[in-house]
Amino acid sequence: MTAFTRITASSNVRPALTFWALSLLALAIAACIYQRGLQGDFLFDDLANLPALGAFGPIDNWTAFSRYITSGIADPTGRPLAMLSFLIDARNWPADPYPFKRTNLILHLVNALLLAMLLRRLGRASNVTAPYSDKAAALGASLWLLHPLFVSTTLYVVQREAMLPATFALLGLLGYCRGRKLIASGKYRGLWVAFGSIAIATALGVASKANGVLLPMLAGLVEYLLLSPNDPIKGSIRAQFFRLRMAVLILPSIAVLAWLAFIGIRIALHGVPEFRAWTLGERLLTEARVVCDYLALLWVPHPYTAGLFNDSVAVSKSVLQPFSTLICILFLGALFAAAIALRHRAPAIALAILFYFCGHLLESTVVPLELYYEHRNYLPAMLMFWPLALWLTGDGALPMLRRGLAVLLPLLLAGMTFLNADLWGNAGDQALVWAEKNPESPRAQAYAAAAERALGRPDLAAARMQRVHVASNELIQIALNEVGAQCEIGQVDGEALARARSALRSSRTAGRLYYEWMSQAIERVQAGSACPGLGPIEIGSLLDAMDENPNTLRYAGWRQDNLGLRGVLAMTRKDVPAALEDFNRALDQQPNAATALAQAAQLGTAGYPEAALSHLDHFDALPEPPARHDWSMASVHAWLLRRQGFMRGEVAHLRGVLEQDVKDKREKAP
Numbered sequence: 001m002t003a004f005t006r007i008t009a010s011s012n013v014r015p016a017l018t019f020w021a022l023s024l025l026a027l028a029i030a031a032c033i034y035q036r037g038l039q040g041d042f043l044f045d046d047l048a049n050l051p052a053l054g055a056f057g058p059i060d061n062w063t064a065f066s067r068y069i070t071s072g073i074a075d076p077t078g079r080p081l082a083m084l085s086f087l088i089d090a091r092n093w094p095a096d097p098y099p100f101k102r103t104n105l106i107l108h109l110v111n112a113l114l115l116a117m118l119l120r121r122l123g124r125a126s127n128v129t130a131p132y133s134d135k136a137a138a139l140g141a142s143l144w145l146l147h148p149l150f151v152s153t154t155l156y157v158v159q160r161e162a163m164l165p166a167t168f169a170l171l172g173l174l175g176y177c178r179g180r181k182l183i184a185s186g187k188y189r190g191l192w193v194a195f196g197s198i199a200i201a202t203a204l205g206v207a208s209k210a211n212g213v214l215l216p217m218l219a220g221l222v223e224y225l226l227l228s229p230n231d232p233i234k235g236s237i238r239a240q241f242f243r244l245r246m247a248v249l250i251l252p253s254i255a256v257l258a259w260l261a262f263i264g265i266r267i268a269l270h271g272v273p274e275f276r277a278w279t280l281g282e283r284l285l286t287e288a289r290v291v292c293d294y295l296a297l298l299w300v301p302h303p304y305t306a307g308l309f310n311d312s313v314a315v316s317k318s319v320l321q322p323f324s325t326l327i328c329i330l331f332l333g334a335l336f337a338a339a340i341a342l343r344h345r346a347p348a349i350a351l352a353i354l355f356y357f358c359g360h361l362l363e364s365t366v367v368p369l370e371l372y373y374e375h376r377n378y379l380p381a382m383l384m385f386w387p388l389a390l391w392l393t394g395d396g397a398l399p400m401l402r403r404g405l406a407v408l409l410p411l412l413l414a415g416m417t418f419l420n421a422d423l424w425g426n427a428g429d430q431a432l433v434w435a436e437k438n439p440e441s442p443r444a445q446a447y448a449a450a451a452e453r454a455l456g457r458p459d460l461a462a463a464r465m466q467r468v469h470v471a472s473n474e475l476i477q478i479a480l481n482e483v484g485a486q487c488e489i490g491q492v493d494g495e496a497l498a499r500a501r502s503a504l505r506s507s508r509t510a511g512r513l514y515y516e517w518m519s520q521a522i523e524r525v526q527a528g529s530a531c532p533g534l535g536p537i538e539i540g541s542l543l544d545a546m547d548e549n550p551n552t553l554r555y556a557g558w559r560q561d562n563l564g565l566r567g568v569l570a571m572t573r574k575d576v577p578a579a580l581e582d583f584n585r586a587l588d589q590q591p592n593a594a595t596a597l598a599q600a601a602q603l604g605t606a607g608y609p610e611a612a613l614s615h616l617d618h619f620d621a622l623p624e625p626p627a628r629h630d631w632s633m634a635s636v637h638a639w640l641l642r643r644q645g646f647m648r649g650e651v652a653h654l655r656g657v658l659e660q661d662v663k664d665k666r667e668k669a670p
Contacts, residue, residue, distance in 0.1 A: 015134040022138035023116045027109050029414055030145050034108075037155045037421030038101045040430070044308060045158045046097075048512065049074075053086060054093030056646075063644065070637035074161070074209075078633025081207035082161040100157040107163050108145070108154045114170035116141035119386050121177040125226050126348065132394050139406055140389035144382055146413040149297050151420040152307055153375040164208035166379040169215045172201025176219050177227070183241055184231045191240060195248040202252070211362045211379065216252040218358055223249065225343055225351045256361070264366035272368045274551070275508045278315045280366060285316035285325050287364045290372050292328040297374070298381055303416035304423060307434045310372035312441035348390055352383040428455060435464075442468055446477040449485060458488035476510065479503035480517045483534065492533030501545035508551065515561045518542065522565065525572045539569060560589040564599060571606050579603065580611045584618045591622045593647035597654055604654070609661035616655055 042050065053059065056067040068087075072078025089099035119140050123133025144150075153159045175197025182190025198219050205212020223245070233241045267280045278286065290313065297305060316325040339353035359380025363369055392406040423430050428451050435441075435448035445468045449461035465482035479500040486492045504514070521539055524530045543566055552558040567582035583599040596619035603612035627642070629635060641647055 015131045018131070019116070019120060019134035019138050022135065023113060023141065026138065026142035026145055026410065027112060029410075030109060030112065030417075031105070033146075033414055033418040034105050034151075034154065034421045036418075037151065037424040038098055038105065039425040040097065040101065040155060041427050042097045042100075043156060046100075046156070049158050050086065050090075050095070050100075051093045052083070053090055053095065057092075059087060059091040066640060067637070067644075067646070070633055070640055072633055076630075076632040077207055077210070078637070079161055079207065079209055080633065081204060082164055082209065085160055085164065097157065100160075101155055104154050104157060104160055104163065107160065107167065108150070111163065111166055111170060112141050112145035114167065114174065115144060115382055118170055118174050118177070119383075119389075121174065122222070122226055122348075122351075122386070123390070125177065125181075125230055127230055128390065128394075132390070135393040135406075136386065136389040139393060139410070140383075140386035142410045143385035143389065143413060146410055146417055147298070147381075148301050148303055148413065148416040148420045149305065149374055149381075150378055151417055151424060152305065153378045155421065155424040156308065156375065159375045159378075161209045162211075162375045162378050165205040165212035166382065168201040168205035168208065168212060169218060169379060170382070172197050172205070172215050173219060173222060175201065176222070180223070180227055180231070183233055183237060186235055186237055188237060188240075191237070191244055195244045198248050211359075213252070213256055214358060214361060214379075216249045217256060217361075218355060220249040220253055221351055221354050221358060225347045225354070229344070229347065260361065260366055267366060267368065274554070276368055277508065278371075280368075282315050282317060283368065283371065284365065285319065285329075286313065286371055288328040288332055289316060289322075289325055291360060291364055292331060293372075294374075294377050298377065298384055301413060301416055303419040304433055304437060305374060305420070306437050306441075307374075307430070307444075309434060309438045309441040309444040309447075310370055311443045312438055313371045315371075346387070348387045352385075352387050355383045356380045427451065442475040442478050446475075446481045449481045453481075453485055453488060458485040461485035462489060476500075476503045476507045476514055480514070484517070487531040487534050490531065492531060492538070494533075497533070497538055497541070500542060504542060504545040505548050507549060510546070510549075510551070510558055510561070514546070515565070518565050519568070522568050522572060525569070536569060536572060540566075543569070556589040560586045560595065562586075563589065564595070567599065568602060571602070571608075576603075576608050576611050579608075580614060583615050587615070587619060587622070591619065591625055593619070593651055597647075597650055600654060600658070604658050604661060609658040609665065612658050613655065613662065616651060616658070619651070 052068060052071050055071060056064050059065050059068050069080050069083055070078065072080060072083050085103070086100070089095065089103050116137050119137035120134055123137055126133070128136070153162055176194045179190040179192070179194025179197060182193060184190075198216055202212060202215045205215055264280065272278065272280060272283070276283075314322065316322065319326050319329065335353055336357065339350040339357075343350040357380075359382075360376065363373075363376045389406075392402045392409075394402075396402075423433055431448045431451035435444045438444035445464055449464045452458070452461040452464065462482055462485035465478055465485060468478055479496075479502075482496050483492055483500050486496050507514075518539070521530075521534060524534075525536055525539065530536075543562055546552055546558070546562050549558070552562060563582050563586035567579045567586060570576075570579035570582055580603070583603070587595055587599065596616060600612040600615045600619075603609070603615060627638065
């Protein structure tokens with residue numbers, strides 16, 4: 001080996017060693033500071049999604065697996081790949097939250113390493129010299145990895161659905177950059193590597209969450225801002241490259257924009273869903289403020305953020321109401337204009353800005369989702385700190401300041417992330433801190449009240465609910481928590497019940513909260529432990545109030561839930577004919593085997609097998625609802641259950657048990 005060769009090899013090895021050493025050090029720090037957070041519990045949407053692990057019994061055979069993997073209801077795809085990933089941690093329900101959170105942390109670490117590798121490739125493609133590009137890649141990925149804003153994504157189990165699309169986006173971009181390098185050198189296999197990576201990663205990303213569909217657009221930004229200017233494609237391969245780029249990057253991006261335009265037009269013509277308290281125009285105006293708030297949290301981080309509560313976001317009624325709406329619109333417009341203007345002189349900055357905006361296209365524009373969630377920044381912010389890292393590790397003025405900041409900033413972020421992760425490991429403290437951070441959020445206050453009740457302080461919970469009730473008397477979580485807290489104290493007063501009835505009459509949403517709360521109240525009556533002021537008459541008045549809600553008339557699911565609750569309440573009075581009538585009427589609202597089975601089982605368990613059989617007869621006499629035929633996973637799931645005869649088998653099994661109960665009951669009769 002010549003001296004020149006040895007020098008060249010050494011100059012290539014040293015930056016690589018530095019890159020891997022810095023990257024692995026950041027991963028080790030992140031793994032340590034997140035440990036306390038792994039002790040936390042399941043939260044909110046975890047409890048709405050993860051019980052699918054046990055909905056059809058333990059997932060220990062292919063039949064149970066097929067039922068589980070097709071049972072997703074989010075997105076038309078049902079997010080099967082995200083659901084598949086939960087099987088790493090449990091195959092039945094209930095389950096221990098620790099393995100789920102541990103897997104999320106591992107995935108976060110993997111994403112950070114993939115990001116560092118991608119930034120390294122982008123730096124080399126930008127003609128940044130190896131020592132600087134490698135250090136900047138490790139630093140840029142570390143700043144993202146250690147940022148406290150992403151604690152709420154990493155430790156919130158269900159947000160694995162947001163993490164997996166980021167994983168596949170990074171893999172797709174890495175494959176594209178690798179293939180693109182081969183194409184530039186005239187190798188035709190690079191076409192398959194580059195565009196195959198994008199196609200496969202997009203499909204896998206969409207199978208995890210719908211925003212995986214943004215990958216072609218993100219890859220297009222990388223191509224046009226960094227790769228094409230620095231490494232243009234020449235020769236005979238150029239025509240095929242352009243054709244594939246059109247097919248895999250440009251046309252899918254146009255399709256996404258067209259779909260968003262279609263959604264926007266449809267909502268403009270028909271309005272947003274009635275459970276949303278804003279119009280499309282108000283949403284778009286508000287999102288300008290929301291995205292600016294995200295950017296503020298990214299660049300001026302805090303150890304404790306608002307967390308998972310977003311219901312206190314003030315809706316922008318016009319460009320000037322509040323006035324900050326106009327300021328935010330102008331700021332975002334200026335930021336976008338700056339990205340366009342800097343695309344040649346500072347492509348890394350332009351790419352970071354446009355990558356961020358594109359990453360928010362699905363969740364922060366016209367799709368009528370809730371207004372604010374921290375996890376929506378997980379993928380869009382991945383390139384956010386790379387330009388800063390390039391400046392900190394590059395040559396130029398103030399070298400000591402740059403080097404000091406390059407060490408200090410990751411450590412500051414790590415400290416804040418440690419504090420936030422520690423909070424996530426303590427549910428009681430977490431609830432109280434989030435309530436303090438969200439004084440105008442009814443959900444945060446209700447969550448804190450539940451924590452206070454769990455700590456044996458229903459008096460504090462009741463006082464908290466009374467303080468927020470004045471501003472939020474239409475929100476049932478406040479009203480019902482106040483009644484529940486008073487019940488634990490020993491007496492529910494008439495004023496609290498009146499507020500609860502008022503909230504139930506006007507609530508835009510009911511969902512599982514109302515149903516489960518009412519079910520627990522009725523269970524206390526059944527057990528003979530009803531608290532004074534919340535007996536059968538008072539519970540019946542709450543059911544009456546929900547019946548008076550206009551949404552109950554509009555939504556069959558609400559009517560079915562309320563009639564089912566009436567049936568259970570009738571059983572506490574041992575009024576079996578009334579219970580059977582209510583259950584039958586509930587089934588009429590949305591005929592389905594699951595409801596029939598649940599209600600028949602309630603009658604049978606209470607000692608009324610004859611009524612339970614009559615209820616199953618009523619179900620059999622109802623016309624079978626038309627089969628769902630579309631391209632959604634829900635349709636596939638329904639078809640699968642029909643093909644397997646699952647529901648028919650369950651009904652036949654329960655009928656057999658009930659008939660045996662009737663027989664045994666008659667034999668025991670005198």
